[in-house]
Amino acid sequence: MTEALLVAERLSRRFGGLSANEDVSITLERGKLHALLGPNGAGKSTCINLLSGDLPPSSGQIHYKGRDITRLSAPQRSRVGIGRSYQRTNIFGGFTVLENCRLAAQSRRQRAWRLFTDACALGDTLDKARAVIAEAGLAGREDRIAGTLSHGEQRQLEIAMVLATDADVLLLDEPLAGMGSEEATKMVALLDRLRRTRAILLVEHDMDAVFAVADTITVLVNGQLLASGSPDRIRANVEVQQAYLGDEAPASAVSGCGAPPRAPARAAPPAGTRDGSATCRA
Amino acid sequence: MTMSRPTMALLLAVLAGLFTFPFYGGEFYVEMMAEMMILGIFAMSLDLLVGFTGLVSLGHAAFFGIAAYAVALISPEYDPANLWLVMPAAILASALAALVIGLLVLRTKGIYFIMVTLAFTQMAFYLFHDTALGGGSDGIYLNFRPEPRLGEWLAFDLAEGHQFFYFVLIVLVLVYGLLVRVLRSPFGRVLVGIKENEHRMRSLGYATFRYKLGAFVLAGALAGTAGFLYAVLFGFVTPELLSWHESGQVLMMVILGGMGSPVGALIGAGSMVALEESFSMLTKHWQLLMGLVIVAVVLFLPGGLIGLPGRLRGLLLKGGGDD
Numbered sequence: 001m002t003e004a005l006l007v008a009e010r011l012s013r014r015f016g017g018l019s020a021n022e023d024v025s026i027t028l029e030r031g032k033l034h035a036l037l038g039p040n041g042a043g044k045s046t047c048i049n050l051l052s053g054d055l056p057p058s059s060g061q062i063h064y065k066g067r068d069i070t071r072l073s074a075p076q077r078s079r080v081g082i083g084r085s086y087q088r089t090n091i092f093g094g095f096t097v098l099e100n101c102r103l104a105a106q107s108r109r110q111r112a113w114r115l116f117t118d119a120c121a122l123g124d125t126l127d128k129a130r131a132v133i134a135e136a137g138l139a140g141r142e143d144r145i146a147g148t149l150s151h152g153e154q155r156q157l158e159i160a161m162v163l164a165t166d167a168d169v170l171l172l173d174e175p176l177a178g179m180g181s182e183e184a185t186k187m188v189a190l191l192d193r194l195r196r197t198r199a200i201l202l203v204e205h206d207m208d209a210v211f212a213v214a215d216t217i218t219v220l221v222n223g224q225l226l227a228s229g230s231p232d233r234i235r236a237n238v239e240v241q242q243a244y245l246g247d248e249a250p251a252s253a254v255s256g257c258g259a260p261p262r263a264p265a266r267a268a269p270p271a272g273t274r275d276g277s278a279t280c281r282a
Numbered sequence: 283m284t285m286s287r288p289t290m291a292l293l294l295a296v297l298a299g300l301f302t303f304p305f306y307g308g309e310f311y312v313e314m315m316a317e318m319m320i321l322g323i324f325a326m327s328l329d330l331l332v333g334f335t336g337l338v339s340l341g342h343a344a345f346f347g348i349a350a351y352a353v354a355l356i357s358p359e360y361d362p363a364n365l366w367l368v369m370p371a372a373i374l375a376s377a378l379a380a381l382v383i384g385l386l387v388l389r390t391k392g393i394y395f396i397m398v399t400l401a402f403t404q405m406a407f408y409l410f411h412d413t414a415l416g417g418g419s420d421g422i423y424l425n426f427r428p429e430p431r432l433g434e435w436l437a438f439d440l441a442e443g444h445q446f447f448y449f450v451l452i453v454l455v456l457v458y459g460l461l462v463r464v465l466r467s468p469f470g471r472v473l474v475g476i477k478e479n480e481h482r483m484r485s486l487g488y489a490t491f492r493y494k495l496g497a498f499v500l501a502g503a504l505a506g507t508a509g510f511l512y513a514v515l516f517g518f519v520t521p522e523l524l525s526w527h528e529s530g531q532v533l534m535m536v537i538l539g540g541m542g543s544p545v546g547a548l549i550g551a552g553s554m555v556a557l558e559e560s561f562s563m564l565t566k567h568w569q570l571l572m573g574l575v576i577v578a579v580v581l582f583l584p585g586g587l588i589g590l591p592g593r594l595r596g597l598l599l600k601g602g603g604d605d
Contacts, residue, residue: 074485075486075489086482106468107486114468116463116464117468119466119470122468
């Protein structure tokens with residue numbers, strides 16, 4: 001019993017002569033975490049931008065809960081329930097953590113045209129903001145200026161803001177980027193929790209994390225969909241190994257520990273690591 | 283936007299000083315103070331765009347001038363107009379102009395926004411300068427100050443200097459109160475969010491164009507309020523009111539006083555008029571001195587004059603520590 005929330009069919013995006021995405025189809029289901037992999041420049045961010053409405057597709061269709069949303073703008077897609085985070089932290093650095101989330105929560109409560117109410121008197125918006133701050137593991141940080149948070153906390157805030165918009169679909173662009181291992185572990189646990197009630201698309205370079213939490217993995221290369229399937233199938237897929245690592249690399253390296261993909265492949269002993277789960281923290 | 287106690291006390295003291303000003307200030311200074319307050323309203327309206335929404339407009343004088351022309355054109359030649367009709371009409375004219383211009387210019391950003399707002403204000407300038415609509419380059423007289431007529435009853439008399447002063451002061455307080463409330467409201471928070479990071483606001487579900495348009499129209503209406511009062515004060519309207527010069531002047535007031543604070547805008551407008559007045563008594567080349575002051579403020583007080591007390595306190599504390 002899975003519910004397909006977001007279905008993208010044959011999405012293409014061309015920039016002049018360059019095809020950043022070509023015929024990419026992807027389905028996001030509630031309760032599932034779908035990871036998007038690919039070398040740098042494979043078109044992962046473009047794909048997220050197409051789904052979030054930051055970029056209009058050149059061709060293809062996107063349906064959300066059965067409704068065609070291909071022509072909707074970014075704000076409209078956010079309002080139907082598609083939330084996104086950014087690869088480079090994109091928060092309101094000068095505002096407090098609470099105000100960052102309050103603004104996000106307010107957008108869903110249709111009260112922005114009230115000119116004469118005190119924004120801080122809108123209790124339900126504030127409650128929502130506090131709740132998502134706690135959910136993202138930032139409780140106690142409400143009054144900190146967002147720009148002064150540690151890098152990892154800013155990434156958590158990114159997620160909290162998306163949650164405050166009541167999004168059912170989360171498009172997360174490298175939420176683990178630049179995080180220490182402890183922070184990353186916490187974030188992976190958070191993603192695992194969030195997945196239960198939502199659909200998540202995760203773009204991530206950290207292979208350990210991806211293979212640990214993903215239900216489905218899609219691999220993009222040169223803007224095209226190379227393979228899509230369960231982590232085990234992707235790990236065993238010869239084409240993926242070649243695209244990612246070149247012909248000479250050992251098969252196991254796909255499950256190695258991330259960017260740059262070549263380095264761990266060389267470092268890993270050629271045998272004995274066939275069992276990918278050895279390098280994936282569960 | 284909660285106020286600290288000393289700020290509150292200072293604000294009340296200033297207000298008390300203003301309300302009693304006609305009793306000790308001479309005629310000349312009462313009129314000058316009225317001008318300061320009118321330009322203060324104008325500067326606050328621009329600050330809503332520049333300081334709170336992040337829209338640097340170089341065409342804000344258009345809305346100031348359009349309302350001024352509206353009063354002059356609507357008012358009958360040999361009778362005073364009804365204040366309760368002509369004032370809303372003038373403000374509405376500016377708001378409508380802001381709506382139409384805003385729909386076009388808000389599609390651009392940054393330097394392009396500055397350029398198209400400038401272009402529109404120049405169009406408005408030449409509309410009045412080169413056509414007979416408002417007396418061409420000679421401008422147009424407003425022979426009588428409007429009367430606050432309700433049936434046969436006249437509540438006060440704007441032709442009388444002190445009463446006009448109080449009328450301006452009350453409008454100023456109302457506009458200030460309105461801005462403070464609006465900035466505290468969900469709408470105001472959205473504007474500040476747009477200034478901080480418009481892209482993120484969009485991805486959070488805000489169709490930012492509408493909010494920017496709302497701010498643009500509100501700022502236009504408030505600039506119109508100031509323009510209306512300005513025309514009534516001087517009884518004379520010329521195309522220069524809509525010139526890019528005027529737009530630059532009000533932008534300088536906002537920068538001088540400190541962006542992102544209505545009080546800063548008021549301080550900027552007040553000090554600009556005061557400096558202009560005192561420098562022009564010193565020398566014919568007062569604009570050179572004025573330029574020096576602006577440069578000094580921008581260099582040494584990037585937050586504007588409103589940041590001065592904090593700066594001084596910082597210096598004093600540091601000096602104390604060295605002893």
